[in-house]
Amino acid sequence: MFERFTKDARDVVRGAVEHAEGAGERTVSAEHVLLALLDREGSRASFALAALGLVERRGAVRDALGLARRRAGLSQAEADALAGLGIDVSEIVARVEEVHGVGAMSGDRKDKGWWSGRRSFGRDAKDVLERALRIALSRRDRHVGDEHILLALAARPGVPAEVLADHGVTYESVVRVLYGEGQAKAG
Numbered sequence: 001m002f003e004r005f006t007k008d009a010r011d012v013v014r015g016a017v018e019h020a021e022g023a024g025e026r027t028v029s030a031e032h033v034l035l036a037l038l039d040r041e042g043s044r045a046s047f048a049l050a051a052l053g054l055v056e057r058r059g060a061v062r063d064a065l066g067l068a069r070r071r072a073g074l075s076q077a078e079a080d081a082l083a084g085l086g087i088d089v090s091e092i093v094a095r096v097e098e099v100h101g102v103g104a105m106s107g108d109r110k111d112k113g114w115w116s117g118r119r120s121f122g123r124d125a126k127d128v129l130e131r132a133l134r135i136a137l138s139r140r141d142r143h144v145g146d147e148h149i150l151l152a153l154a155a156r157p158g159v160p161a162e163v164l165a166d167h168g169v170t171y172e173s174v175v176r177v178l179y180g181e182g183q184a185k186a187g
Helices: 007-022 030-039 044-051 055-070 076-084 089-100 123-138 146-155 159-166 171-179
Strands: none
Touching: 007 030, 007 044, 007 123, 007 146, 030 044, 030 055, 030 123, 030 146, 030 159, 044 055, 044 146, 044 171, 055 159, 123 146, 146 159, 146 171
């Protein structure tokens, strides 16, 4: 699959691995892919993010991803749904972190058993990359660029799409900026 990826798209994948390494995590997640996209400059995805005003709000996006990580990867919509059932996720996080330390629910498996040192891609990150390929094919593009990865993140339900949408970046807005199309269908 990676033979169809442009240099920019490959750089995003490498950047996602670096973000996982920097966080001491064994698995590359969709959130790491989004963080790697935020680092890009001079690419189609970085152009779209700049046009949508996200460049100035990178820090807020990083903070929102960190909060979701502390909630064990639950999106705000999922936390709100649980609140509707009388379950206060922030209270659960506070109690767990009080006993086990900040980030205890983040899913990190640091120092837990044998590990080869190679980062694997989590199901969500794999889904993003597969969806990016499908989006490129549906647009009849010959290669998968970082813009397709951005579109895939915005189209796939989950924390990255929610964080992007909270900052005004949706699948439709990215398509509009990149291709000038009024109506967009998620791939």
